[in-house]
Amino acid sequence: MAGRVKKRVSPPHDSPELTRSADPTQWTLQSPPFDSISQVRFSPTNPEHLLVSSWDTTVRFYDTGDTDKPNEQKAKFDHRAAVLSCCWSDAANAYSGGLDCTVRHLALETEKTTPIGAHDDSISSMVWSTSTNALITGSWDRTLRFWDPRADTPQQSSSTMPERVYSIDIVGHMLVLAMASRLVRIYDTRRMEAPLQERESSLKYLTRSLACMANGEGYAMASTEGRIAVEYFDAKPEVQANKYAFKCHRQTIEGVDHVWPVNALAFHPTYNMFASAGSDGIVSIWDPKAKKRLRQLNKFNNPVSSVAFSCDGARLAIASSYTWDEGEAGAKTAERPAVTVKKLGDDIKVLGAMPELVLSFDVKDPLLARCQHQCAIRLPCGEGVGRVYEGEAAVVSLLCSFASFLYPPPCSSSLAQNRALVTRENPPRDDPPPPSALLGSPTSRVPATLVCSVNC
Template sequence: MAPSTQFEVAQPPNDAITAIVFAPDFPNRFLVSSWDKNVYLYEVVDGAEQANLIEKFEHRAPVLDVCFGATHEEAFTAGLDHQVSRIDLASGDQSVLSKHEKPVRSVIYSPQHSILVSASWDNTLHIHDTAPNSSHPVLTIPLPNKPHAMAASPSKLVVAMTARLVHIYDLPTLASALASPNPPSTIAPWQQRESSLKFLTRAVSCMPNDAGYATSSIEGRVAVEWFEDTAESQARKYAFKCHRQQDESSGGGDVVYPVNALAFHPVYGTFASGGGDGTVALWDAEAKRRMRQYQKFSDSVAALAFSGHGKYLAVGVCPGFETGMEDYSGEGRAHVLIRELGETEAKGKGSK
């Protein structure tokens, strides 16, 4: 069995990292978005313990999120310039798909339904048809509150908002409405839920088997829930404390950190969490246990992503806001690390 290895990516962003994502059809390629107004495209070199910067794509304002499209040559971004943009990663050409009235927090592409969803602080979702020369107008869905995190499974879209609201949308319904010659003025969510966590949601990630999702909060907790709306299924949901450190100065109390990032392993269905305490942990959702915790990084863990084949875990590290914003400086302190996982490192107790 090959041992796990870990290395740092050369030429990282110059400021805080906002998102990391691997390509769906090219597992060694990944994108990183940053407050430095750039999106970075890297490629891991197998067996060489290195990842090379292929290109970076400058934007007008800090980029808050990025995702790949249908292939590794297409990407979509969301940012403080209020725009949802498309990047042709081969040519470098950029185009604007839509404009929100306020910054765009999240952007997600659904390969199963060929639609792009953006979530903005103007309290709307935009549903885009990304097909070349599409004549379908952007579909706008109003939200009751400001969205803070969004994730998609093969059939569901999970949007977490302020006031502990969670809306779950049916992706086939969204795709059908977008393609309709007379699209509806609004679309009701498939389910409306109240978060199992008492504090603001920080991250959301969906299970690869389409069964449910995990959310994390600014108050060192993670909740795991299932989509199926039955009493039996809902009885399975649970939440737990994590990313806390003992405060020796206060006689044994905990220092609580935000859980900034979540990512499910695409093969085994276990998941990783990253926190403001500078650590990454692997969890078995079914067995409800922590499998392992990695060494402490130099700063807060801001973003996590598994590659499509599950071989690599990318970790974005940069200063967080744990000590307040007055002395915040992310410049020159952002790092991207790649962990090549051992063969069964992310395998849960019940995994085959």
Template sequence: MDTTSSQFEIANPPSDGISKVQFAPEDSSLLLVSSWDKTATLYNVDENTVKHKFEHQAAVLDCCFSSNDRAYTGSVDRNVRELELDTGNSRVLGSHDDAIKCVNWCSLTQTLFTGSWDKTIRTWDPRSAEPLQSTYHQPHKVLSMDILDDKLVVAMGNRHIYIYDVRNMSETLQKRESSLKYMTRAIACLPSKDGYASSSTEGRVAVEYFDPSPEVQSKKYAFKCHRQVHGDTEVVYPVNGLAFNPVYGTFATGGSDGIVNFWDGINRKRIRQFPRYPDGIASLAFSHDGKKLAIACSYTYDEACGGT
């Protein structure tokens, strides 16, 4: 969807729930979509066509680009796959001991980071004959990850959030407990590079900062969203999608209520609310130029998100 003009539905969408949408790093026409229908599909959104469909052995839980012509996926089948987007070919780089929930490319180190329900983070160098570099054990299942420059932020079960320097994964920079009271659903680094936002199953979003000084920590905040009042009852929905506009710094949230909101984090106010979509919002992604927003409207598998 182009945020400055029109909205349209992608032709030939996945046949089951969508787990992730992701734009190519330098080409806003290329969108990769992973799904519970065991596929990862590359679309040309300008032409509204399918370029390639990559079949997997089980549901695909995450996907990411490393360049405009190469991408990676993590699946319930435990395998990490590299996708050649120009040829439509793929190969298995290796595997985890349980389903792979997160895949993130690090431009700084030119390596792939994967997080799994097996309570590990693993790094892969696709250029090497044996891509598996190292395994880093975590205290709980990995639920969401994001990388920006040298920082890796990892959200896990039991509301744990760990922060790493990608150049030295043997040490944890910070070990935190989420300021949100319920399970983390999504996490995203701030474009300002000084912190991150997280969302929870209980209709809240928190904005936090890396600098542990009291002065900086006093700036962190959390707010309620994606809630509806029906009669005398307030219904609270998980916030599944969280994405920052890389140009303007605003961010979008998407919930199981089928609503997408735009927020001004600096002034702490909502800018816009989109009309309700027919199903929950599973994932959101901005294009690199900030002009397009991909919205995954689909069954979100709220009961199959991987941990508590």
């Protein structure tokens, strides 16, 4: 049942172009969409490249520029109806879907659009699975579908869900679906025959957004009622005891409580904090472990409909556009949609939040660390993203690369929270210098073994 498209009145457009704000750390993009923005998504490899999908039936591809470099729209892809979701597979390829029910491949360099398949109803959400090299789409037709765009028959599978799929997200092999009737399913993408877990949302109202933690431990969900729930994958009772929900995006105006929907969530790729975006025009940044707000950005003139962190974590894209909470009457006074890029500082960093590479050192001898197997290390930014490190020379290089970044002090208590301890009993004579020289800290005279945790 395709084509349930309601004609909407776009907000008025008074200014022809949006430029830089008074804040030197943020700027707005030229040539924004003409109607409400459904999603913003940064490239997985280039922190300056951004996709923006919109109800104006387009997906736009931007080079977001910098504080001293102009931004530009590099390409625009037209669709037959509103676009609700988009995602990247690599630096040159992306995908989109929306109210016309069609899954499209977007070739960013040639600006060519190719349909690869369709759902029976609107496509609400999509993600790219790097672990299975597949596109995953969720729809209001109550199905979840896997696609291989390279195959002669792109649709690889279709799984029927108990309800309409509103939002999906993925981290590693863990795939989370938020559906109507407050239903939640968690899958392992390697075994899609049955869900790992079926849950009911702890939030009482409609799920508006979903995002998986960058460290793979769980996810956060948000609702139309101005609440966020932080959940964990591990079903053990002691782990589930850590889940919680909290109120946010609320205001008291002249003695009256105003509750705003939370439209979007996004986790930082390196530090395990997340941003929430509300119809109150506010973006807040939260530390889920400490259960506190780290920062609140200045209020935007429109509701914030979507947010996304760049692959290096140094930027936050913010889509501010009318979200139709007040119907067509509100659209008449809404301002033009805008996409703002915000440079982030150290005040949003959460130390020790990501899975860590643990190196064991004996202070009496040179470096004793050796990788017993290949370890994929996620650097905070720069050229090393996704690089595979192996052997002692690579470990030294890794430590040097972290010299300019924040990392927690040596702490033996962190062992229980880490996945790998790599040591070697008998180092050869030609080992590299001790870690104290590499990290720029004075040598400490402590007994036996020192454990150094490095944020990855």
